[in-house]
Amino acid sequence: MNLFILGSLIEPAVGLIFWTTITFVLLLILLGKFAWKPILNAIKTREKGIEDALASAENALNDMRELKSNNEKILAQARAERDNLLKEARDTKDAIIAEAKSKAQADADRILSSAREQITNEKNAAVAELKNQVATLSIEIAEKILRSELSSDEKQKTLVNNLMKDVNLN
């Protein structure tokens, strides 16, 4: 083993230390200014952009959710209103029908009663007339009978006799 060159291996050379120091410091400055700063800034900008995009997406989602819940609320309201309207309409219909029914009933009752009254009147008038005609006829018949009965003396005598027979002189 050549100890001499082995020794040189672990003995730092002044020249290389000198050049490395200069180069490294220069590299640090140059890269820091012209590479790391723009690169890291760009990456940060992109990350911030992504973060913002995610946040705005989240916001949009929340907005949409809110909108959706609002819509649902409005829809529910509209539905309730519709139900209300329908119910009202139904009630009104029922009321109208009921009213109409009661009115018709009343009319029918009125018509019926007036008809009944008229019928009674007509019947009374007819009965009265019948009574009058019967009376007239009776008088005429009685006249005719009287005339035929009293046409001869004989007949008058028989009549008187008959009548006399009926009369009880008690």
Add this chain to the structure above:
Amino acid sequence: MTSKINTYKRFFSIFLLIFSLFMGFSTNLSASEPQEEGAEQAHVEAAAPGHQSHEENGPVDISAIAIEHVSDAHSWHFWGEGHHSVSAPLPVILKTNNGIVFFMSSEFDHDNEGKVVVEKNGERFVMFEEKIYYANEVPNEYGQYITPIIDEKEVGVSNAAPLDFSITKNVTQMFLSVLVILWIFTSIAKAYKTQGVTSAPRGKQSFFEPLILFVRDDIAKGNIGHGSEKFVPYLLTVFFMILINNVFGMIPIGANLTGNIAFTLVLSVATMIVTNINGNKNYWSHIFLPHAPKAIWPILIPIEIVGILTKPFALMMRLFANMTAGHIIIISLVGLIFVFKTIYIAPVSVAFALFIDVLECLVAFLQAYVFTMLTALFIGSAVADHNEDGAHNEDDEKLVAGH
């Protein structure tokens, strides 16, 4: 599924067995060689590579080649040996007693043994084992203008050396990697500007953005927590500097920059500085006023102070050792062919070298991650508002809010 795992296990155990056998052989071979000639002779051999045994068809000193391979160099070597080698010359910059000296490494004419003298500004230089020394007036018996130290304990060169600020192979690769990193990330930054941030990432962007996000979210935010944004640019720079250079180091002609202790030293010192200048009241009170009986403070406080240094030291050693070890294993496996001097070992060498190469791909990412993660962890422990339990939690936040 289980049968598959068993197959892997079997493969791995066979691999380990064969590998340890070979390791045993090769160490035996290299260990037995110098012992016959005596210790002093061995040191002369070591200090005089002109007489390296492989030129005489003797056993190959794989360890020397391996260490050479992972070390820094003054020229960018591609292939070939000695004077026939093809390499790109690199600038040599020396701080001598008379001022700055500048010349190209090609002036040494591929010499690495101290035999070619370069004269500049009235000063004479030689290169020995990739290190530049002031040359002697006259050459020694091997034609070298250096004075090797031949000692019981150490080997080396007694010549004085100028301060070497050369643009070496590692420095060149570092400059190249910096250009590549700047190109990659400024063009990515431009892509964000032109395409805007709303479109999906494309091309380079789609490969690097997950890594950037990983560093920012998992490493920085995960270990530092609140206020991690401040440290993200530093962590990103460290991560990609290590990652890109790890990957470059894996390319066969690439330099082993991240496996160089000078490089890891600078990065870990940077981490130490960033950690300590950002340390808050809790961090310092934890070091100088630990929650322990006063009687053991004399023991505890020095330990905590040493801890400030051991953390970056561990960072430095971990990256250096991991990357260097990977490279040495690969060259050792390939070196088996030359140690055994037979082509029949080649399939085994290539198979195992491929296996380690694939493993190194993983390690390239892993070590970049580990270095960055531990850096973030140290920073996190320095800036966190700790409770008694030492863990950062919601109670701390409330405590801070309460204050």
